[in-house]
Structures are given as structure tokens and as C-alpha cells.
Amino acid sequence: MRYLLVEDNIELSDAVIKRLALDGHAVDHAMTLAEAEDCLAAANYDLILLDVMLPDGDGRDFLARSRAHLQTPVIVLTARAQVSDRVGALDQGADDYITKPFDFSELEARCRAVLRRRGGAARNDIALGPAVFDPLAGTLQYGEQIVELRNREIRLLEVFARHPGQILSKSHVMDRMFSYDTAVTENAIEVYVGRLRRRIDGMGFRIETVRGLGYRIETDAP
Amino acid sequence: MTETRSISQRLTLLLAGVAALLSLLSWGMVTGLAREATQRTQDNVLAASTTTIAETLRSEQGEVRLELPYAAFAMLDAISEDRVFYRVTAGGRILTGYEDLPQTSEGGLGQVTFDSGEYNGAPIRMASVSRLVLAGAEPLSVTVTVAQTRDGVGAVASELSQLAAILSVAFFFVAVGLSAFAVKTSLRPLNEIAAAVSRRGPSDLRPLMRAAPADLAPLLTALNRLMDRLHLSIRRSEDFIAEAAHRIRTPLATVRTQAEISLRTVDDETEKQRLRRMIRAVDESSRSAGQLLDHATVAYRTEDMAHDVLDLADVVRQTVAAVEPTAAMRDIHLEVTSIEAKVLGDAVLLDNALSNVLDNAIKYSPEDTTVSIYITRTDAEARISVTDDGPGLGDEPIDALTERFRRGSNTGGIVGSGLGLTIASDVLRAHRGRLELANTQNGRGACVSLVLPLS
Numbered sequence: 001m002r003y004l005l006v007e008d009n010i011e012l013s014d015a016v017i018k019r020l021a022l023d024g025h026a027v028d029h030a031m032t033l034a035e036a037e038d039c040l041a042a043a044n045y046d047l048i049l050l051d052v053m054l055p056d057g058d059g060r061d062f063l064a065r066s067r068a069h070l071q072t073p074v075i076v077l078t079a080r081a082q083v084s085d086r087v088g089a090l091d092q093g094a095d096d097y098i099t100k101p102f103d104f105s106e107l108e109a110r111c112r113a114v115l116r117r118r119g120g121a122a123r124n125d126i127a128l129g130p131a132v133f134d135p136l137a138g139t140l141q142y143g144e145q146i147v148e149l150r151n152r153e154i155r156l157l158e159v160f161a162r163h164p165g166q167i168l169s170k171s172h173v174m175d176r177m178f179s180y181d182t183a184v185t186e187n188a189i190e191v192y193v194g195r196l197r198r199r200i201d202g203m204g205f206r207i208e209t210v211r212g213l214g215y216r217i218e219t220d221a222p
Numbered sequence: 223m224t225e226t227r228s229i230s231q232r233l234t235l236l237l238a239g240v241a242a243l244l245s246l247l248s249w250g251m252v253t254g255l256a257r258e259a260t261q262r263t264q265d266n267v268l269a270a271s272t273t274t275i276a277e278t279l280r281s282e283q284g285e286v287r288l289e290l291p292y293a294a295f296a297m298l299d300a301i302s303e304d305r306v307f308y309r310v311t312a313g314g315r316i317l318t319g320y321e322d323l324p325q326t327s328e329g330g331l332g333q334v335t336f337d338s339g340e341y342n343g344a345p346i347r348m349a350s351v352s353r354l355v356l357a358g359a360e361p362l363s364v365t366v367t368v369a370q371t372r373d374g375v376g377a378v379a380s381e382l383s384q385l386a387a388i389l390s391v392a393f394f395f396v397a398v399g400l401s402a403f404a405v406k407t408s409l410r411p412l413n414e415i416a417a418a419v420s421r422r423g424p425s426d427l428r429p430l431m432r433a434a435p436a437d438l439a440p441l442l443t444a445l446n447r448l449m450d451r452l453h454l455s456i457r458r459s460e461d462f463i464a465e466a467a468h469r470i471r472t473p474l475a476t477v478r479t480q481a482e483i484s485l486r487t488v489d490d491e492t493e494k495q496r497l498r499r500m501i502r503a504v505d506e507s508s509r510s511a512g513q514l515l516d517h518a519t520v521a522y523r524t525e526d527m528a529h530d531v532l533d534l535a536d537v538v539r540q541t542v543a544a545v546e547p548t549a550a551m552r553d554i555h556l557e558v559t560s561i562e563a564k565v566l567g568d569a570v571l572l573d574n575a576l577s578n579v580l581d582n583a584i585k586y587s588p589e590d591t592t593v594s595i596y597i598t599r600t601d602a603e604a605r606i607s608v609t610d611d612g613p614g615l616g617d618e619p620i621d622a623l624t625e626r627f628r629r630g631s632n633t634g635g636i637v638g639s640g641l642g643l644t645i646a647s648d649v650l651r652a653h654r655g656r657l658e659l660a661n662t663q664n665g666r667g668a669c670v671s672l673v674l675p676l677s
């Protein structure tokens with residue numbers, strides 16, 4: 001997936017870019033509306049993340065202006081909290097909004113929801129041995145068999161699928177799935193992994209436990 | 223506002239006063255004119271009578287002779303039934319008539335002079351004329367005086383005066399009636415402006431554009447200027463809230479971002495725990511800031527909220543769509559059972575109230591459960607019920623949960639500000655509805671209902 005991030009806060013932008021890159025997305029960064037225009041003229045994006053307060057104007061005005069010829073879905077990032085702002089952003093053609101500071105897991109969830117709702121041509125399939133995983137739709141296809149995964153399972157599988165052959169520690173997996181939820185323990189990860197293993201049983205790939213280190217995704221030899 | 227006497231009352235009173243003054247004046251004038259006219263008539267007849275008598279004066283053998291023609295007195299009878307007196311003097315000597323008539327003023331020869339006086343206790347009017355009569359050797363000045371009491375002419379005058387009085391009173395009443403009408407007509411534009419202002423919706427602060435008499439233009443301008451200022455100050459407080467939110471949240475976003483980056487780079491589990499706690503604290507404060515600002519926004523927005531016809535099914539659909547991704551993150555299924563239910567209200571406020579209720583339900587639900595949202599309808603009310611499989615509302619008094627900053631006793635480690643239900647309940651109160659809180663019948667989970675009157 002190719003994202004355009006229009007945001008003038010460098011730290012926030014960096015973090016968002018890195019986080020989205022973990023899921024294998026390419027992110028172009030524009031600091032101003034003018035830069036955003038240039039990016040939009042040069043490339044096609046699957047999703048735009050748009051801040052409302054930019055040095056050269058209001059993101060919502062930009063949205064209202066370009067909505068007519070812009071097919072790309074837009075998620076508005078706002079630190080404003082006015083009740084009417086949120087409704088206003090949607091009225092002006094945003095697909096969704098998220099209030100700063102946001103949880104990255106929530107941002108990812110909202111991106112997925114918008115992309116799924118728009119149902120664009122873009123697909124983001126990941127091959128797992130003989131199986132094909134579509135993280136957007138949350139489906140796993142193996143021959144004729146299609147398994148629909150639940151959200152947590154999708155997230156978990158996506159984390160593993162993006163790092164084939166690598167050992168991922170429980171705490172790494174935890175950070176990707178829950179950013180601060182202290183109530184979640186490493187045992188919970190074991191529960192999720194156990195549940196996912198039952199779902200993918202017999203689909204040509206496995207999640208193996210590497211004692212003392214974590215987990216690794218393994219595909220059957222072809 | 224201290225109420226002074228109304229303009230219409232004042233104007234009517236003023237105009238009535240003027241009418242009374244004019245009536246009095248006109249009555250006085252008519253009375254005066256009537257008196258003068260009757261006086262003049264009497265004078266003319268008296269003069270004619272005196273002249274008629276004076277013309278009969280002649281000298282006969284050195285003696286002054288005269289006749290008293292019947293016509294001379296008959297004409298006096300014609301104007302009224304007053305008594306008539308006469309006197310003829312020649313050179314200071316009384317020839318005939320009433321000796322004791324008062325003295326008259328001297329006029330030129332042949333000229334009629336008039337005098338008023340009193341005779342036998344009655345007011346009289348006298349006309350005198352002098353003529354020279356050759357009696358003997360030298361001409362003798364003979365004065366003829368005719369007098370008449372004034373009772374009759376006075377009666378005519380007062381009769382006329384009475385008539386004038388009646389007419390004046392009638393004129394007065396007609397004038398008062400007309401002024402009341404005139405006042406009402408001229409004040410109509412003012413009342414129309416007042417009606418136009420009070421007909422407006424509470425948030426309609428557009429300038430008042432309407433044709434008004436030039437006299438009202440300053441009032442209209444002042445009114446429009448006031449509305450402008452009001453509009454500006456409302457806008458400012460809205461902007462202030464947005465700006466405050468921005469100022470608070472932007473640095474929080476930076477802190478959170480940095481913490482997340484560190485969380486990814488450090489390996490030490492204690493460090494990680496610390497960072498997680500930090501992120502949690504940031505989330506708590508940003509959520510509290512958000513809800514405080516929401517609360518403030520809702521508080522002033524409810525004061526002049528919109529009253530649009532809304533279908534609760536639309537409100538539910540939009541709000542549920544907005545919270546869907548957060549619910550999905552925890553594999554919580556949002557199940558909506560919807561029917562059409564039209565209410566009068568403010569979509570932004572209702573969305574906010576429902577968001578708060580749904581947020582709570584999602585936050586407190588265990589993973590992999592269902593939150594059910596149904597719309598039901600009775601004859602007069604519509605109800606959005608949200609039930610979850612969470613821990614329920616605890617054993618605190620349920621009403622206390624809508625108090626500001628009050629959180630249930632069993633909220634565990636979940637981030638919250640304690641304002642969500644307060645906001646929801648404020649919004650519903652502004653819609654003449656109510657927020658109902660209950661634990662579900664099976665004892666698991668909470669059921670929160672937003673009850674609104676149907677439009």
C-alpha cells in the first residue's frame with residue numbers, strides 16, 4: 001500500500017511512517033499542502049492521512065477543494081476536539097478522522113477499515129507458502145478453502161507474515177498489538193498464538209515456538 | 223428590565239391632551255364668536271331703531287317734535303323678547319322716555335354710539351344718535367337713545383355656546399379614537415421587527431434585513447451590531463476551545479510518539495513497563511482534556527442547539543460506523559437493530575452522547591463479545607439501548623454515575639475521565655429526554671438507554 005502523510009510535526013510523522021513501514025506500507029511525507037499537491041500530481045496513493053492545521057492552510061479546506069477530483073480515501077488527523085469539527089470533517093469528504101494523540105493500533109485499525117470500506121483495487125496479499133493471506137479483508141485462502149480471521153488474529157498473523165523466518169519475541173508481538181494495555185501479559189500472547197494455530201492448521205504454514213526466544217513463522221517446503 | 227409606560231400609551235395620552243386643548247380652544251372661540259355675533263345683530267337693530275326715531279325729529283313752532291314709529295320697536299322685538307327702553311334728550315333736557323337710563327357716551331353728529339350698562343339690575347345695551355334740530359333761533363342737539371336688555375341675546379349666545387361645547391366634546395372623542403388608531407398604525411413596523419426577532423431560531427444570528435421606516439433604522443442597525451458581536455463572541459469561545467484542545471494535544475501527541483518509539487527500541491522489560499505506563503498516562507490526560515472540552519462545548523451548545531428532524535437510525539448508523547474500528551481492534555462485534563424513529567434535535571450533540579455511551583460499552587466489554595444497539599419506539603418516546611457484556615455498573619447508586627468525574631467502583635484499570643455519562647445525560651436533558659442506566663437482566667453487563675421524545 002502507498003500512503004501519503006500530510007503532517008508538519010516531524011516527530012509524529014517519523015513515528016507514523018516507521019510504524020506503517022512495519023506493515024510493509026510505503027509512506028510519502030508532505031509537510032505542507034503545497035507539497036501534498038505535488039505528491040498527488042506525481043503518484044497514486046491508496047490512502048491519505050491529512051492533518052488539519054498545516055503551515056500553509058487548513059487541511060479541511062484542502063479536502064473540500066480537492067474532493068471533487070480526488071478519489072483516494074482520506075483520514076483526517078486532528079488535535080482539535082470540537083464536537084462539530086469531527087462531524088464537519090466527515091461532511092467535507094473525509095472517510096474517517098482520528099484525534100491526536102492517537103494510538104497507533106487505532107490508526108492502523110482505522111486505515112484498514114477505510115481501505116476495506118472503499119474496497120479499492122489495491123490488494124496487499126501476502127503469500128504464506130501455498131496459502132494467500134489478505135490482511136485487509138482478513139481472509140486466508142488455501143486452495144478452495146477460505147478462512148475468515150478475526151481482528152486480533154489478523155493483526156497477529158500480519159505481524160508474523162511481514163517477518164518471514166525471523167524470530168519475534170513475545171514482547172515485540174505485544175507492542176505491535178497492544179501499545180500500552182498493561183493488563184495484557186505475555187500469557188495473553190500465548191493464548192492468541194494458540195488460537196491462531198488452530199485456525200491455520202493444515203494450511204501449509206505454521207507458527208513455531210522457539211524456546212526462550214519467541215515465535216517464528218515457517219512455511220512447508222514446497 | 224424596568225417597564226415604563228408604553229410608547230403607544232404615551233402617544234395616545236399626548237394626542238388626547240392636544241385634542242382636549244384644541245377642543246377647549248375651539249369651544250372658547252365659538253362661544254366668543256357667538257356672543258359677538260348676537261351682540262352685533264342687537265347693535266345693528268338698535269342702531270336702525272335709533273336712527274328711525276331720530277329721523278322723525280323735526281322742529282315745530284320752536285319746539286322739538288318726534289314720533290315713536292311702531293316699526294322702530296317692532297324690529298327690536300324681532301330679535302328677542304327683551305324689554306326696550308328709550309330716551310330723547312334735547313340740550314340736556316329730557317324730552318321723553320326713561321329718565322333714569324344710564325348716561326351714554328357722546329359721539330359725533332349723526333353717528334351712532336353704543337354703550338353697555340345696567341338698568342334696574344339688568345344688563346342693557348344702548349345705542350344713541352344725536353342730530354341737530356333747528357328749534358327757534360339756534361340749532362339744538364337732540365340725542366335719541368334706545369336701550370334693550372340683553373337676556374334674550376345672551377340666551378341665544380349661550381345656546382350656541384352649548385352647542386359648541388357638545389360639538390367640541392364629540393370632536394375630542396373622535397380625535398382620541400383617531401390618535402389611538404394612528405399610534406397603532408405607526409408603531410406597527412416596530413412590532414413587526416420585534417416579531418421577526420422573536421420568531422428566529424436561537425442560533426440564528428444573521429443580521430435582520432427588512433424594510434423599516436427611516437426612524438427605526440438606528441434601532442435596526444444597533445440590533446444588527448449587537449447580533450454581530452454576539453455571533454463573534456460565540457465563535458470566539460468555539461475557537462478558544464478548539465485552540466485549547468490543539469495546544470494541549472499536540473505536545474501530548476509528541477510525548478506519546480516518543481514513548482512508542484522508545485518502546486520499540488528498548489529491550490529491558492522494566493523499561494518497557496515504564497514506557498507503557500507513560501503512554502497510558504498520556505492517553506488518560508488527552509482523554510480527560512478531550513472530554514472536558516466536549517463537556518464545555520456541549521454545555522454552551524445545548525443553550526442554543528439546533529432542532530432538526532432527525533432519524534435516530536441515521537444517527538446510530540453514523541456513530542456506530544465511527545467507533546467500529548476501535549471495537550474491531552478488540553474483536554467486539556457491534557450489533558445494530560434499527561427502526562425509523564424521528565426526533566427533534568441536534569445531530570452533533572446526539573452523536574456525541576451516543577459516542578460516549580458506545581465508548582464506555584466497548585471499553586468495558588471483554589474481548590470477543592457483542593455490544594447490542596437497538597432502537598425501539600413507544601407512542602411518545604424513542605429509545606436507543608446499548609447493552610454490553612462488561613462488568614455492569616457496579617453496586618453504587620446508579621444515579622450517581624452521571625455526576626461529573628464520578629466513575630464506577632469496578633472500572634478496574636480502564637482509562638476514563640468520568641465525564642462520558644455526564645455529557646450524555648446533559649445532551650439528553652437538553653432534548654427533553656433522559657439517560658437510563660441499568661444492569662442487564664442476566665446480571666452481566668450494563669444497559670444504557672438514551673430516551674428521547676418522538677417528534
